[in-house]
Amino acid sequence: MFLKRRTRQKNGERYEYWELVRTVRTASGPRHETVAYLGKLEEGEARRRYGGSDIDALLEGREPAVQLRLDLPGSSPGPEWRRVDVRGRRVERVREFGRVWAALSVWRRLGLHRRRAEEMEGGQEDVGWDLVARILAVGRFCAQASELGVAERWYESTALSDILGVPVDRVNESRLYRGLDPLLGCKDAICRHLQQRWGDWFGTDFDFLLYDVTSTYFEGAAEENPKAARGYSRDNRPDCKQVCIGLVVTREGLPVGYEVFVGNRTDVTTLEEIVMRMEEKYGKAKRVWVTDRGIVSEENLEFLRERGAYYLVGTPKGQLRRHEAELLDGARWQAIREGLEVRLAAAPDGSSERFVLCRSRERAAKERAMLERQIVRLRKALEKIDTGLRKRPSPDAQKVERRIGRWLGRNPAAEHVFQVELAKDADGRACGLHVSERTDRLDWASLAQGAYLLRTHHASEDPSELWTWYIQLTQAESAFRTSKSDLVLRPVFHQKEHRVDAHILVCFLALAIWRTLEQWLASKGLGTCARQFLVEMDKVHSLDVILPTDAGTPIHLRTVSKPEKSLAVLLAHLGLQVPQTPKQLENVVQKT
Secondary structure, three states, X not given: OEEEEEEEEEOOEEEEEEEEEEEEEEOOEEEEEEEEEEEEOOOOOOOOOOOOOOHHHHHOXXXXXXXXXXOOOOOOOOOEEEEEOHHHOEEEEEEEOHHHHHXXXXXXXXXXXXXXXXXXXXXXXXXXXXXHHHHHHHHHHOOOOOHHXXXXXXXXXXXXXXXXXXXXXXXXXXXXXXXXHHHHOOHHHHHHHHHHHXXXXXXXXXOEEEEEEEEEEEOOOOOOOOOOEOOOOOOOOOOOOEEEEEEEEEOOOOEEEEEEEEOXXXXXXXXXXXXXXXXXXXXXXXXXXXXXXXXXXXHHHHHHHHOOOEEEEEOOHHHHHHHHHHHHOOOOOEEEEOOEEEEEEEOOOOOOOEEEEEEEHHHHHHHHHHHHHHHHHHHHHHHHHHHHHHHOOEOOHHHHHHHHHHHHHHOHHHHOOEEEEEEEOOOOOEEEEEEEEOHHHHHHHHHHOOEEEEEEOOOOOOHHHHHHHHHOOHHHHHHHHHHHHHOOOOOEOOOOHHHHHHHHHHHHHHHHHHHHHHHHHHHOOOOXXXXXXXXXXXXXXXXXXXXXXXXXXXXXXXXXXXXOHHHHHHHXXXXXXXXXXXXXXXHHHHOO
């Protein structure tokens, strides 16, 4: 057997690739039989083909040594032969390929490779800032927590040096840190470009926006960042300084904009700024804003009405009391699905607003179980305090009251059911408790369990449509979960304000790639689970096959492992095909 170079012309393009062939005897004389196609050595469209029943024997070393036919540069027109010892073959430099290639495929499909090259003007740097931006975004997409980790470990463990043409020794933490600065200046241009591309690709409109706020904390004092402050932490890290992030997404979950706020800023004060920023970018229109109840205030709703925008918001649980009659009325409820009903309710003050009453059987069962557990726990705690005081009165009544208050605070669902009075003896010592349970509040709690209220001034008369709009707010919550768990938004290691803003922009870009991949899968009828797709892509690696020759100079073949059948089917539906060599990425992705 020997290696043979083949040339093929197709659609006006010339392709060269290697074949592993052997000589066989036939009735018509000796003929060459192809055992396996080993891949192309130059850029071109990647089509991987395997053949020959003896390929396993060859790779396992059961076949004898083979001859290699090479046309070396500068050699005579005739072939030059080399013998290859297949028993000495080995594999080197196994590197991550699948996930980074998937990220760059989406990056190119979005056209970000052209936009960043146009906007991030270069100077005398060895590596263009657009390439640095690509490395940063792909690194964050692959859950790299810091630029230092990318430079010291991760970059050389991937095939990015072959794909992007940036050698490993050119990627260091200093270059990546400095690359954040020109990228931050492109924030608004990136958002505008993504809006246009999503509209062209998926037909996404921006007249329906979901808004929510989260936070991310710092490692370190962050003394040089005026936005770093301690506030309400969604990450359960009140000991760390943080910044707040307001994120706007479409109904499909595609991120269209964000702002970074001071870490101790309350959610309700951020809405006006976000609305004005979105109107600057996308124009002033009768846009529907959907937010959670934590961002709602009467001032915010009046602000939206004055600007001609619509709102659909959640309301505090206490406002359900105003609609007790509708909850008791069994008519006019519309079933969305089994166990979930909605109905319209008029505004109690007679205004043009409308309310949507919703009640869920599953949510009611959950709230009922929580209330029962808290009642039992609080009852036992109060009985224990009462028994202790009767045996040994306490001269510090305030200390006992604080103890009771802590138990009430730990059981907020049951807090209003119990009425607790502290009994005192003639010396003013706390000697017991008078505890009563209010059945009227238990009756209301039973009626309100599983119920919640939405508020809007949209003209829609269909409560199921309004409920569907509101429930899409979970897309914003899902975006936060993806950013924090899959894309490692937290913690932030940067200390300066502009570097923190750039770090969040890189996370925003990685989230845009992630969500675009989900929409791409959905558009092809492949579901929306990007996470599982990437798990399959992680099985694809770049590797070097080393074949020793009798001349002492080994043959190096850099190739990409063949995807499993199930993954190959997914890629075919997406119009993607894993190249044989990393250098073929540019040609392959340009045609998608």
